[in-house]
Amino acid sequence: MKIPTPASALACLILGLVAGTPQTADAADTAEQFYSKTKVRMIIGTAVGGSYDLMGRLTARHIRNQLPGKPAILVQNMPGGGSLIASNYLYNVAPQDGSVLGAVVPGIIFTAMFGEKSARYDPTKFHWIGYAMDAVSVPTVFHTSPVKSLAEMREKEVVMGSGGISSMDATNARLFNALLGTKIKLVTGYKGGDAINLAMERGEIHGRASQAWSAWKAVRPDWIRDRKLVPILQVALEPVPDPELKGIPLLVDLVKNDADRKIARVYTAIATIGRPVVMGPGVPADRVAFMRKAYAAMLKDPAFLAEAAKQRISLKPMEGEKIQALVAETAALDGKLVARMKSIVYRKRAKKKRKKN
Numbered sequence: 001m002k003i004p005t006p007a008s009a010l011a012c013l014i015l016g017l018v019a020g021t022p023q024t025a026d027a028a029d030t031a032e033q034f035y036s037k038t039k040v041r042m043i044i045g046t047a048v049g050g051s052y053d054l055m056g057r058l059t060a061r062h063i064r065n066q067l068p069g070k071p072a073i074l075v076q077n078m079p080g081g082g083s084l085i086a087s088n089y090l091y092n093v094a095p096q097d098g099s100v101l102g103a104v105v106p107g108i109i110f111t112a113m114f115g116e117k118s119a120r121y122d123p124t125k126f127h128w129i130g131y132a133m134d135a136v137s138v139p140t141v142f143h144t145s146p147v148k149s150l151a152e153m154r155e156k157e158v159v160m161g162s163g164g165i166s167s168m169d170a171t172n173a174r175l176f177n178a179l180l181g182t183k184i185k186l187v188t189g190y191k192g193g194d195a196i197n198l199a200m201e202r203g204e205i206h207g208r209a210s211q212a213w214s215a216w217k218a219v220r221p222d223w224i225r226d227r228k229l230v231p232i233l234q235v236a237l238e239p240v241p242d243p244e245l246k247g248i249p250l251l252v253d254l255v256k257n258d259a260d261r262k263i264a265r266v267y268t269a270i271a272t273i274g275r276p277v278v279m280g281p282g283v284p285a286d287r288v289a290f291m292r293k294a295y296a297a298m299l300k301d302p303a304f305l306a307e308a309a310k311q312r313i314s315l316k317p318m319e320g321e322k323i324q325a326l327v328a329e330t331a332a333l334d335g336k337l338v339a340r341m342k343s344i345v346y347r348k349r350a351k352k353k354r355k356k357n
Helices: 006-020 031-036 051-066 084-092 107-113 150-155 168-180 193-202 213-219 221-225 258-271 285-298 302-310 320-330 335-345
Strands: 040-044 073-077 100-103 127-131 140-142 158-161 184-187 229-231 276-279
Touching: 031 285, 040 051, 040 084, 051 073, 051 100, 051 213, 051 285, 051 302, 084 100, 084 107, 107 168, 107 258, 107 320, 107 335, 127 285, 127 320, 150 168, 158 168, 158 193, 168 184, 168 258, 168 335, 193 213, 213 221, 258 320, 258 335, 276 285, 285 320
Parallel strands: 040 073, 040 100, 158 184
Antiparallel strands: 100 276, 127 276, 140 229
């Protein structure tokens, strides 16, 4: 996991102060009055170019139409640590007045659940606004890979790429190795999903352990059309109704041990949260409700639906209140189950040794 350095933390603080200064709204304003005279920002917790960035920017372009005055929304990417840096910023630095939205990776829930000290946030206290597309991961290998099935992955080493060591690509791979007996070798350090996909195409790695099928259809539709992607399994509680995935098994059905199947189910429920939008813990309730209503209205907006279709985004939304309840359940999970899951998927970044003078 990429832990924020003092320099990056200072940069986040400066960004928050500078970007927060134009606010002219008063704390006593109604939500509608507040948004009629307030500049809004969207912080995206991943690098430019991947599916999280794609969905975050699409949301920023269209949710503005549901706000008074239809203000342009400033988009800022804040990648690092599987949205860890962005989450810390949204929770601790960003103005808590409703002027800042965040598009983050749901893996931030696991990071906090496992007690990572650099996770300076409580995911249950974020205000979850909603998501437009789910995140049913379909681990895949490129058509040039020497390994092309789950059975072969249990017999031979397959190389897969990821960003940070706590990214969903990384945690998925470790989960498969532990629960399914696969032999995935992780190569970490890629700067975003686009870089991982390019590495697949170049033959540097064989595949990815975590990418939503809907995201593949949005960012690499030609790979699906030309059968360059070989799906291995589905990290879902129910199969994706797509002919390309017919017969591809579910993770939860492949795990035979009862205790491990429970882990697979809990992990899958969180991992499928999708591309969520959040607000900080201190945002007033009326402004949270207003933004949730705006987000829900956006999902029905013909202009939003048309652009989503043009970008081949398969929409399967969930409202913020339901996500909030799902995230709240993680705080009540059995301690032994959490410890077992942590032992499987969690890894700390090794500290660099200081050179002796």
